[in-house]
Amino acid sequence: MNSLPDEPPAPRPHDTAGPDAPDGAPAVPAARRPGGAPLPDVPAPDRATGPAEPGRLAATVERLRKEAQEAQSAADGRALVEMAKGILVGRLGCGPAEAARQLATLAEQSGGTVLGLAVDVINRAARDRVGEVAQQFLKSAVDGPAGDDAASVRLRTAESGVLAATDSQAVAAALLENALSPLGAHAVAIWVAGPDSSLTLVGQAGFTQEDAARWRYVPPEVATCARLALTRRDLAVVTSLAESGIPSIGRSRHPDSGRVVVPAGTGGRIHGVLEIAWPEALPPQPPRILRQLEALAELCARTLEERTPHAAATAPGAPQPAVVAELADLADHLHDPALVLTPSLDADGRLADFRIHHTNSRFIDPAGRPRSLVTGARFLEAYPAAAENSGLFGTLEHVYATGEPCQAVRTALTAFVDDVPLTTVADVGISRHGPALLLIWKIEDETARLASLLQHAQRLGRVGGFEQNTHTGEISWNGQLFTLFGLPPTASPVPLEDLAAHAHPHDVNSIGRFLRTLLHRRRESSVDFRLLRPDGITRHIRMVAEPVLDDHGRLYAVRGACQDVSAQHWTEVALAATRDQLADSEAESADRSQLALQLQHAIMPPAPAPLEVPGIRIAVRYRPAESESLVGGDWYDSVVLPDNKILLSVGDVAGHGIQAATGMVVLRNALRGLAVTGAGPAQLLSWLNTVAFHLTSHLTATAVCGIFDPQTRTLRWARAGHLPPVLIRGAQARAFPLVPGLLLGALPETAFTEEEVQLEADDVLLMYTDGLVERRDIAVTDSLKQLLTVASRTADSLDKRLDNLLTYSASDTDDDTCLIGIEVR
Numbered sequence: 001m002n003s004l005p006d007e008p009p010a011p012r013p014h015d016t017a018g019p020d021a022p023d024g025a026p027a028v029p030a031a032r033r034p035g036g037a038p039l040p041d042v043p044a045p046d047r048a049t050g051p052a053e054p055g056r057l058a059a060t061v062e063r064l065r066k067e068a069q070e071a072q073s074a075a076d077g078r079a080l081v082e083m084a085k086g087i088l089v090g091r092l093g094c095g096p097a098e099a100a101r102q103l104a105t106l107a108e109q110s111g112g113t114v115l116g117l118a119v120d121v122i123n124r125a126a127r128d129r130v131g132e133v134a135q136q137f138l139k140s141a142v143d144g145p146a147g148d149d150a151a152s153v154r155l156r157t158a159e160s161g162v163l164a165a166t167d168s169q170a171v172a173a174a175l176l177e178n179a180l181s182p183l184g185a186h187a188v189a190i191w192v193a194g195p196d197s198s199l200t201l202v203g204q205a206g207f208t209q210e211d212a213a214r215w216r217y218v219p220p221e222v223a224t225c226a227r228l229a230l231t232r233r234d235l236a237v238v239t240s241l242a243e244s245g246i247p248s249i250g251r252s253r254h255p256d257s258g259r260v261v262v263p264a265g266t267g268g269r270i271h272g273v274l275e276i277a278w279p280e281a282l283p284p285q286p287p288r289i290l291r292q293l294e295a296l297a298e299l300c301a302r303t304l305e306e307r308t309p310h311a312a313a314t315a316p317g318a319p320q321p322a323v324v325a326e327l328a329d330l331a332d333h334l335h336d337p338a339l340v341l342t343p344s345l346d347a348d349g350r351l352a353d354f355r356i357h358h359t360n361s362r363f364i365d366p367a368g369r370p371r372s373l374v375t376g377a378r379f380l381e382a383y384p385a386a387a388e389n390s391g392l393f394g395t396l397e398h399v400y401a402t403g404e405p406c407q408a409v410r411t412a413l414t415a416f417v418d419d420v421p422l423t424t425v426a427d428v429g430i431s432r433h434g435p436a437l438l439l440i441w442k443i444e445d446e447t448a449r450l451a452s453l454l455q456h457a458q459r460l461g462r463v464g465g466f467e468q469n470t471h472t473g474e475i476s477w478n479g480q481l482f483t484l485f486g487l488p489p490t491a492s493p494v495p496l497e498d499l500a501a502h503a504h505p506h507d508v509n510s511i512g513r514f515l516r517t518l519l520h521r522r523r524e525s526s527v528d529f530r531l532l533r534p535d536g537i538t539r540h541i542r543m544v545a546e547p548v549l550d551d552h553g554r555l556y557a558v559r560g561a562c563q564d565v566s567a568q569h570w571t572e573v574a575l576a577a578t579r580d581q582l583a584d585s586e587a588e589s590a591d592r593s594q595l596a597l598q599l600q601h602a603i604m605p606p607a608p609a610p611l612e613v614p615g616i617r618i619a620v621r622y623r624p625a626e627s628e629s630l631v632g633g634d635w636y637d638s639v640v641l642p643d644n645k646i647l648l649s650v651g652d653v654a655g656h657g658i659q660a661a662t663g664m665v666v667l668r669n670a671l672r673g674l675a676v677t678g679a680g681p682a683q684l685l686s687w688l689n690t691v692a693f694h695l696t697s698h699l700t701a702t703a704v705c706g707i708f709d710p711q712t713r714t715l716r717w718a719r720a721g722h723l724p725p726v727l728i729r730g731a732q733a734r735a736f737p738l739v740p741g742l743l744l745g746a747l748p749e750t751a752f753t754e755e756e757v758q759l760e761a762d763d764v765l766l767m768y769t770d771g772l773v774e775r776r777d778i779a780v781t782d783s784l785k786q787l788l789t790v791a792s793r794t795a796d797s798l799d800k801r802l803d804n805l806l807t808y809s810a811s812d813t814d815d816d817t818c819l820i821g822i823e824v825r
Contacts, residue, residue: 077115084118168203168303176205186279191226192272192304197403207250215249224248226273229261230402236261240281258282262297268351270401271304323434328358337363341437354379366424367415385414405431462564469557484564486533504530522547540569615710616822621802623817632816633660634769635668647675650818651703652769663699681705681718682754692745700745713759718752720744728764733791763824771817772809786810798823
C-alpha cells in the first residue's frame with residue numbers, strides 16, 4: 001500500500017538524556033512536538049559569551065510555533081482521511097487497505113491531494129444521506145400506509161446522520177430532486193424564523209434568483225403562506241394562491257400554484273418553515289403524504305437550529321445563557337410584576353412546561369405566596385388552571401414557538417390554596433427573548449373597577465338606588481335617582497309612604513298594592529307607574545324593592561331600585577301600532593304576490609311541452625324566482641307564423657311584482673300580434689319599443705327577437721339591450737357578436753340592427769334571460785364565459801342539455817330564468 005501524503009515521518013529514536021549530562025544526574029526527557037516527533041536540540045548558550053542573542057531566540061520560538069501548527073493540521077488531515085476511508089469501506093464493501101489505495105488512486109487521477117479528495121467524499125456522503133432520506137420518504141409515500149411506520153422510523157434515525165449537511169441550500173436541492181419532484185412539486189423554500197417572527201429565506205430550489213432576492217426577508221407584519229405554518233404551528237395546505245389571495249415566493253410566475261407549508265422546529269420552538277410549491281392548483285393529498293412532509297420538515301430543522309441563536313433549551317440546573325441573566329435584570333427594573341420563564345423539555349425533547357426562573361421584586365402572587373416559593377417551580381405546578389380556563393399556557397406556547405409577542409387584556413390568573421381557587425384578573429403581556437419568555441401582568445384594582453362599572457351601568461340603564469330605614473326614617477338616594485325624579489341633589493328624598501302623591505292618579509292603587517306586599521307581607525315586590533315630575537314631565541318608572549329584616553325577623557329597612565322605562569314603553573306602543581299596520585300590509589302584499597304568481601304561471605308554465613315543427617325541435621325551461629315575493633317579468637315565446645317561419649323571443653321586464661308580470665303579458669302578446677305582419681326582427685323591436693314607451697306605465701325591458709326559416713335554415717335576429725344568443729356547433733359553443741340595440745321603453749323612437757346567421761344540421765341555438773348567468777361578484781362577461789364552458793359539454797338530448805345548463809348555472813341573484821333551446825334538423 002502506498003503511503004498517504006501529508007503524514008508526518010515516523011519518530012526517530014532519541015536519547016532520554018543529553019550527551020553532556022553529568023554522571024548520576026537524573027535523565028531529562030527530550031522535548032517533543034505535539035505530533036510525537038522530538039523537537040530539534042537547541043544549542044545551549046556559551047556561558048563565557050553570555051546568553052544567545054534575542055533575535056535568534058525569537059526566530060527559534062517562531063519556528064517551533066509553525067511546526068506545532070503544521071503538526072496539528074496534519075493530525076486534522078489524518079482524521080478527515082480516515083473518515084473518508086470509512087465511507088469508502090461502507091460504500092464499496094472493501095477493507096481499509098483497499099479503501100486507502102482507492103483514495104490515493106482517485107487523487108492521482110484527479111490531479112488533487114488526498115486530503116482535498118477526502119473532504120469531497122465526506123461532503124458528498126452528507127448530501128447523499130439527505131437524498132437517501134428523501135428516497136425513503138418517496139418510497140413510503142408511494143407504497144401506501146403499510147410503509148408509514150417503517151418510513152417514519154427510518155426518517156427519525158436518518159436525522160442523526162445529516163449532521164454534516166448544515167447548508168440549507170443543499171438540503172433544499174436534495175429534497176426537491178429526490179423526494180418532492182416525483183410528487184409533482186416544482187420548487188421548495190426553507191425559511192428561518194427570526195426572534196421577532198420575521199422570516200428569512202436561507203435555502204431554495206426551483207425558484208428563480210430574482211424571486212429569491214426579492215423574498216430573502218419577510219417582515220413580521222406581512223401575511224404569507226409560510227407565516228400560516230408559523231402562526232398555526234401546524235401543517236397548512238393552500239390549494240390555490242389565486243383563490244386564497246395569499247402572497248408568496250414565485251407567485252408571479254405560477255399564480256395558481258398550490259402550496260404546503262410545514263413548521264420546522266424542535267423542543268416546542270419553531271426554527272423555521274418548509275414551503276413546498278406545485279405549479280398548478282393542489283389536489284387533496286393523502287394523510288400519509290402530509291405525515292411524511294412533516295417528517296422532512298423535522299429533518300430541515302437540524303440545519304435551521306444552528307442558525308437560530310439560543311436554539312437549545314437549557315436543562316434544569318444547567319448554567320443559563322447570558323441573555324436570560326440580562327432578561328432577569330430587565331425584569332427587576334420594571335414597575336409591574338414580571339416573571340422570567342425558561343422552557344422545560346421532556347425526555348423526548350418536547351416542550352412540557354416552563355420553569356419560573358426569576359420573579360422581580362414587585363411580583364405579587366394571586367395566592368399570597370412569597371417569591372421564594374414561586375421562583376424555581378414549574379409554571380403549571382404553580383398555576384395549574386392556566387392550562388384549562390384562561391388558556392394562558394397555550395398563549396405561552398404560541399409565543400415561545402413563533403416569537404410573536406402577545407397582549408391579553410383581562411386574563412384570569414388562578415392559584416389554588418388548600419384546594420380553594422383564588423382568581424385575580426390582570427392585563428398580561430408576553431414576549432420572547434432568546435430561549436426565555438418575559439411574562440408581565442398588571443393586576444387591576446378590583447374594588448375601584450367594580451365601583452366605576454356600577455356607576456356606568458346605572459347611568460346607561462337609567463337606574464337609581466335607594467334605602468329607607470323604617471325605624472329612624474332615614475333615606476339614602478344615589479345621584480341617579482335624584483335625576484330620575486327631576487329633583488336637585490340638595491332636595492329631600494321622597495319617602496315610600498308619599499310615593500302616591502308623585503304618581504299619576506290612575507296608578508295610585510298599583511302603588512298601594514306594592515307597599516302592602518313590601519311593608520306588611522315583607523316580600524319582594526315591584527310596580528310600574530307614571531311619575532309626575534316637578535318640571536311637568538311624565539316618566540314611566542319601574543320600582544323594585546325588598547325588605548331587610550333583623551336577627552329577630554323584624555323589618556328595619558327597605559332597599560330597592562328605580563328604572564326609567566319610558567323609552568321602552570313608547571317603543572312598545574309604537575311597535576303595537578306598527579304591528580297592526582304590518583299585518584294589513586302583509587295580507588295585501590300576499591294577495592298581490594299570489595295574483596302575480598298565478599298570472600305568471602298561467603302564461604309561463606315552468607316546464608312546457610317541447611314544440612315539434614318541421615326542420616327544428618324547440619325545448620323551453622322556465623325557472624321562477626326562489627322567493628314568491630320576487631315575481632319577475634321574464635318571458636319567452638316560440639310560435640309558427642302564417643308563412644311557416646318561426647318566431648323565437650325572450651325578454652325581461654325590469655322590476656318585480658304584479659306590475660312587471662302585467663307588463664310582460666303586454667309586451668309578449670304585442671310581439672305575437674306584430675309578428676303576423678311578416679316584418680323582420682329589427683322592425684318588430686322598433687314597434688315593440690313604441691308600445692313599451694307609450695302604452696305602458698313607463699316600463700323598460702330587454703329582449704331578443706329571432707325569425708327562423710326552416711327551409712333555408714337561416715336565422716334573422718336583433719336585440720334590445722339583451723344578452724346575445726349562443727350557438728353550439730359540434731363540441732364548441734360561442735356567443736353571437738353584440739349588435740347595437742337600446743333597451744325597450746328608454747326612448748320614444750329608436751332603430752335596431754338586424755343580423756342573419758346560417759345554421760346547419762345538428763346546430764343548437766340557446767336564447768336566455770340574464771337570470772341564467774348574472775352574479776353579484778363577477779362581471780357578466782365572465783359569467784358568459786362560464787356559460788359557454790358548460791354549453792360545450794356533450795349531452796344525449798336537447799332536454800338533457802337544457803337541464804345541465806340550469807343545474808350548473810353560476811347565477812346567484814335568485815332572479816327568474818327563461819331558456820329556449822332550438823335544435824336544427
